[in-house]
Amino acid sequence: MTEFEIIMGLEVHVQLLTSTKMFCSxxxxxxxxxxxxxxxxxxxxxxxxxxxxxxxxxxxxxxxHALNCQVAEVTKFDRKNYFYPDLPKGYQISQFDQxxxxxxxxxxPTPKEDKKIRITRAHMEEDAGKMIHQEGTPYSFIDLNRVxxxxxxxxxxxxIESPDEAYSYLKELKAILEYLEISDCxxxxxxxxxxxxxxxxxxxxxxxxxxxxxxxxxxxxxxRLAASxxxxxxxxxxxxxxxIEQGTYLWDENEQKTKLMRSKEDAHDYRYFPxxxxxxxxxSKDLQEKIHSQLPELPRIRSKRMQEEYKISEKDCAFLIExxxxxxxxEACLKKFSEPQELLNWMKGQVRTYLNEHDLAMxxxxxxxxxxxxxxxxxxxxxxxxxxAKEIFEQMAKTGKRxxxxxxxxxxxxxxxxxxxxxxxxxxxxxxxxxxCRTNPKAMNALVGQLMKRSKGRADVDIARRIFxxxxxx
Numbered sequence: 001m002t003e004f005e006i007i008m009g010l011e012v013h014v015q016l017l018t019s020t021k022m023f024c025s026x027x028x029x030x031x032x033x034x035x036x037x038x039x040x041x042x043x044x045x046x047x048x049x050x051x052x053x054x055x056x057x058x059x060x061x062x063x064x065h066a067l068n069c070q071v072a073e074v075t076k077f078d079r080k081n082y083f084y085p086d087l088p089k090g091y092q093i094s095q096f097d098q099x100x101x102x103x104x105x106x107x108x109p110t111p112k113e114d115k116k117i118r119i120t121r122a123h124m125e126e127d128a129g130k131m132i133h134q135e136g137t138p139y140s141f142i143d144l145n146r147v148x149x150x151x152x153x154x155x156x157x158x159x160i161e162s163p164d165e166a167y168s169y170l171k172e173l174k175a176i177l178e179y180l181e182i183s184d185c186x187x188x189x190x191x192x193x194x195x196x197x198x199x200x201x202x203x204x205x206x207x208x209x210x211x212x213x214x215x216x217x218x219x220x221x222x223x224r225l226a227a228s229x230x231x232x233x234x235x236x237x238x239x240x241x242x243x244i245e246q247g248t249y250l251w252d253e254n255e256q257k258t259k260l261m262r263s264k265e266d267a268h269d270y271r272y273f274p275x276x277x278x279x280x281x282x283x284s285k286d287l288q289e290k291i292h293s294q295l296p297e298l299p300r301i302r303s304k305r306m307q308e309e310y311k312i313s314e315k316d317c318a319f320l321i322e323x324x325x326x327x328x329x330x331e332a333c334l335k336k337f338s339e340p341q342e343l344l345n346w347m348k349g350q351v352r353t354y355l356n357e358h359d360l361a362m363x364x365x366x367x368x369x370x371x372x373x374x375x376x377x378x379x380x381x382x383x384x385x386x387x388x389a390k391e392i393f394e395q396m397a398k399t400g401k402r403x404x405x406x407x408x409x410x411x412x413x414x415x416x417x418x419x420x421x422x423x424x425x426x427x428x429x430x431x432x433x434x435x436x437c438r439t440n441p442k443a444m445n446a447l448v449g450q451l452m453k454r455s456k457g458r459a460d461v462d463i464a465r466r467i468f469x470x471x472x473x474x
Contacts, residue, residue, distance in 0.1 A: 004202060005161060005200065005202075005203050006163075006198065006227070007200070007208060007209065007211075008166055008196060008197065008198045009156050009159070010155075010170070010197070011155050011195040011197070012153070012154045012192065012194050013127075014151060014153070014154065014182070015028075015149055015183055015192070016182055016183060017181065017182055019055075020053060020055075021149055021150065022052070022053050022056055022148050022150035022151075023041060023050030023052065023053065024039055024042050024050065024148055026038060026039050026041075026148060028149050030186075030189045034141070034144075034145065035142075035143060035145060036145065037145040038147065041148070042144075042147045043147070044088055050275075050277055052278060052281075056150040058287075060101065061100070061287065061291045062291055062295065063101060063152065063180065063182060066179075066295070067104040067105070067122070067154070068104045069103060070101065070104070071283050072098055072099065072102065073282065074282055074283075075098050075100045075280065075283065076098050076278070076281070077095055077124075077275040077278045078096040078272045078274055079091045079272065080093075080094045080270045080272055081270055082269075085142055086128045086129035086130060087129070087147075088144060088147060092128065093126050094125035094126070095123035095124055099123035099124075100123060100283070101121065102121045103118075104118070105117060105119055106169070106172055108165065108169050108172045109172075110165065119154060120157050121155050122152055122154045123152070124152055124153075125153060126147070127147065127149040130142070130190075146190070152182070152183075154173065163223070163231075166196065166224060166227055167220050170220045170223060171220065172299075175299045176298060188218070193218055194217045195213055195214065196230070197211050197212075198213075198214065198227055199212070199234070199244070200234045200238070200244075209234070210244040212234070212246065213247075213249065214230060214258055215248055222253065225251070225256065233257075247261075247262065247263050248262050248263070249261060302327060303318065306321070306327070311341075312341065312344060316348075320347070323362055325361075329362060332369040333369045333373055335369075342380070343376065366400060371403065374404060378404075382460075385457060385461075388458065419464055419467055420471075422454055423451065423471055426450045426451050433446050433447050433450070434447060438472060451464055451468075
């Protein structure tokens with residue numbers, strides 16, 4: 001049977017983190033009442049003129065170094081003409097033949113080795129509005145608040161060869177964008193969306209197959225699922241002797257399949273021409289150097305530093321740097337806490353579990369670093385044991401109070417007289433287990449377990465074992 005290989009390129013639409021829109025002063029705040037953030041400019045009313053958002057241009061330039069892109073000496077905007085209900089002007093201001101960035105690449109991890117994925121271009125454009133289809137009604141609503149929101153569309157070359165590579169590429173790209181602070185990358189709010197261009201071809205064939213495009217995927221997992229399904233669909237069509245038709249598809253989450261939306265347009269279908277109300281403009285070397293000098297430490301560089309500085313594994317660093325806010329929290333704690341591995345274990349354990357159970361992002365974690373350090377120091381000094389620390393953690397997250405406010409109730413019992421009395425009560429309650437300790441040293445664990453129940457987890461185990469030994473010996 002013929003073996004096929006997948007060829008993919010991704011178009012990632014990133015909402016730039018500006019307070020106003022691309023060509024007007026309307027707010028970009030998410031969640032405002034429908035159609036409350038519009039004006040005559042973003043609605044394209046006659047007699048209005050767009051003005052380029054300087055902040056959006058600067059944010060786009062921050063991407064250049066991180067994605068190893070070339071910056072265009074001269075760039076311009078173009079009109080992309082198409083008619084759709086959520087595009088009130090009947091065209092979108094975008095960039096066609098002179099994008100602001102081009103010829104870049106990023107490295108992604110694969111099971112064998114890191115792989116280079118080329119970036120063909122990254123161009124600025126404005127977003128369209130949003131159509132709301134209410135089930136059970138014969139019509140749709142339109143919210144134009146998003147119209148004119150500044151986007152940077154990052155287009156990869158067809159270098160991605162599997163759904164897993166697509167997933168890895170998106171994770172790497174998202175991390176870079178978050179570290180640059182050019183976008184919040186909130187996929188639930190539409191700040192990061194992805195289109196997948198996919199084709200298949202028999203292994204060994206050099207010519208490309210006919211591609212299809214899967215539009216507006218707002219989850220990395222959806223990208224992986226949709227790409228897997230579409231590759232298999234195309235394979236079955238070819239094996240049956242059919243021909244792949246170029247088209248635009250949507251991913252149906254409920255049915256877990258791609259569905260044809262329309263035949264695919266090519267560039268000439270959009271009738272691009274230079275935006276007459278916006279001239280070409282130069283990107284000065286001084287501006288590029290200024291922005292370059294302000295760039296933060298990027299994820300891969302941070303990972304290498306953290307491995308060396310804190311003596312933690314590459315795998316653990318990958319967990320930390322995946323989200324900038326997680327790595328920032330970790331390093332904020334280590335400014336006053338000297339055990340990186342202990343802190344890491346808590347971050348991967350209790351903290352991650354708490355966030356998952358409460359459906360929270362790290363940015364919403366309710367325990368600030370200084371309070372978290374206080375808890376770990378109580379454990380480090382053996383003022384409390386690990387079980388008590390976990391209970392205090394839950395109370396701190398629930399109430400916002402400091403660890404010391406709960407530690408008095410959870411402090412270890414180290415007083416020998418008090419422990420001796422509890423040990424005597426345990427022996428009296430389970431004499432057979434105590435007797436077994438004379439011939440079976442492992443039985444001591446059961447005795448200690450009874451002690452911890454009776455002391456509510458507060459007994460100092462080391463002291464208690466010694467006392468048990470003395471009492472049983474007697």
